[in-house]
Amino acid sequence: MRREKLFKSSKAGLAALTFAGMLTVTACGSTKDSTDKEASSGSGASTASTPAADAGGAIKSGLKIAFLPKQINNPYFTISDKGGEDAVNALKGEFKRVGPSDASASSQVSYINTLTTQKQDAIAISANDPNAVVPALKKARAAGIKVVTYDSDTDPAGRDLFINQAAAEDLGRTEVQLLAKQIGDGGGDIAILSATPNATNQNTWIKFMKDELSKPEYSKFKLVKTAYGNDDDQKSFEETQGLLQAYPDLKGIISPTTVGIAAAARYLQGSKYKGKVKLTGLGTPNQMRDFVKDGTVDGFELWDPGKLGYLAGYAAAALASGTITGAEGDKFDAGDLGEKTVGAKGEVLLGPPTVFDKTNIDNFDF
Numbered sequence: 001m002r003r004e005k006l007f008k009s010s011k012a013g014l015a016a017l018t019f020a021g022m023l024t025v026t027a028c029g030s031t032k033d034s035t036d037k038e039a040s041s042g043s044g045a046s047t048a049s050t051p052a053a054d055a056g057g058a059i060k061s062g063l064k065i066a067f068l069p070k071q072i073n074n075p076y077f078t079i080s081d082k083g084g085e086d087a088v089n090a091l092k093g094e095f096k097r098v099g100p101s102d103a104s105a106s107s108q109v110s111y112i113n114t115l116t117t118q119k120q121d122a123i124a125i126s127a128n129d130p131n132a133v134v135p136a137l138k139k140a141r142a143a144g145i146k147v148v149t150y151d152s153d154t155d156p157a158g159r160d161l162f163i164n165q166a167a168a169e170d171l172g173r174t175e176v177q178l179l180a181k182q183i184g185d186g187g188g189d190i191a192i193l194s195a196t197p198n199a200t201n202q203n204t205w206i207k208f209m210k211d212e213l214s215k216p217e218y219s220k221f222k223l224v225k226t227a228y229g230n231d232d233d234q235k236s237f238e239e240t241q242g243l244l245q246a247y248p249d250l251k252g253i254i255s256p257t258t259v260g261i262a263a264a265a266r267y268l269q270g271s272k273y274k275g276k277v278k279l280t281g282l283g284t285p286n287q288m289r290d291f292v293k294d295g296t297v298d299g300f301e302l303w304d305p306g307k308l309g310y311l312a313g314y315a316a317a318a319l320a321s322g323t324i325t326g327a328e329g330d331k332f333d334a335g336d337l338g339e340k341t342v343g344a345k346g347e348v349l350l351g352p353p354t355v356f357d358k359t360n361i362d363n364f365d366f
Helices: 075-090 109-117 134-142 168-183 200-213 233-246 258-269 285-293 305-321
Strands: 064-068 094-097 122-125 146-150 161-164 188-194 221-228 252-255 278-281 300-302 331-333 339-341 347-349 354-356
Touching (some): 075 305, 109 122, 122 134, 122 305, 146 305, 161 305, 168 252, 168 278, 188 233, 200 221, 221 233, 233 252, 258 278, 258 285, 278 300, 305 331
Parallel strands (some): 064 094, 064 122, 122 146, 188 221, 252 278
Antiparallel strands (some): 331 339
16 A cells, blocks of 8 residues: 555544543564565664664664564454555665564564564564563663564553553543444443453543543443453454343444444444444545445544555654654654654654544545
8 A cells, every 4th residue: 555545634614532641551472474584684783772863863764663463363453454565665764564463462572582683773563462571672772772662562661662552541532422423312221342351442441441431421321341252353352242132222332443333334334233233443545434434334433544554654764773762852853744743751742633424434544
């Protein structure tokens, strides 16, 4: 997918959510084959100490930057990592993409170790678990490799920067608000279909969903269950089926994962619950377009994953070049996204996501 497609913006009349605030969020056994196993040579930095940033310096050419998504075969990460590749290519670097095909907690560890041995200049990782990958990432950083997390964070001890999609609190609360609006004032039982039980981003969003539901205006809504599809299409499909069997009066489902929402929509589309059980969450326009147009889904939200990976690529290059250290207040050029500023706890915010529905979904292609 070309970057111009990933970055295609809305035509007139786009309704976007406004987000304020920032908060830490995310979202690894033996690993399976990656798409890129070849060894590469070259030198990374030899020390883990952090020199002062050379704010006026240029991005180095030839930087080796590796992307390690949660799952190599997840369509969301195919899009996000293409954005990262575009950024690395624009900076005349060497792009590599490796990763597991499952999303278990430790499935990314062997890939981190290999990338460390290969002396990459930077690793951009979307963590399957906030803690399981930290020891390996600490070794990478000790070897002078810069670490950027994107989409799903680790404990801050494991990375230099976190590229955050949007403020976690706002994402969690707005997904409840969207579903409540779709269901109406009558309320009813609702459920959450998440990814893995340990996914930091999912759990942070869910915490704020529960807090939002505790407000008086949601007194008629009841969260009956949080199910886990493990970011696997078939597992998510079966969990959706199980939710409807266990709770036949269910009024709505929130699935804050692109795999989960698509699988849930597919189940609803072919069932007697189509149009009756509301579904929202996080998805891409291309995967959800048919479900929106046929009435299975009223609306959902997401940021542009290509932009997320693109920003991670520029941040990794800036760190590896020494133009920033990851300190709060650091500023760096992010190409087509303009200048970005490092916030508290080493977070860089991409910006507000968009609500996609029948009125605007055809204006996007990613």
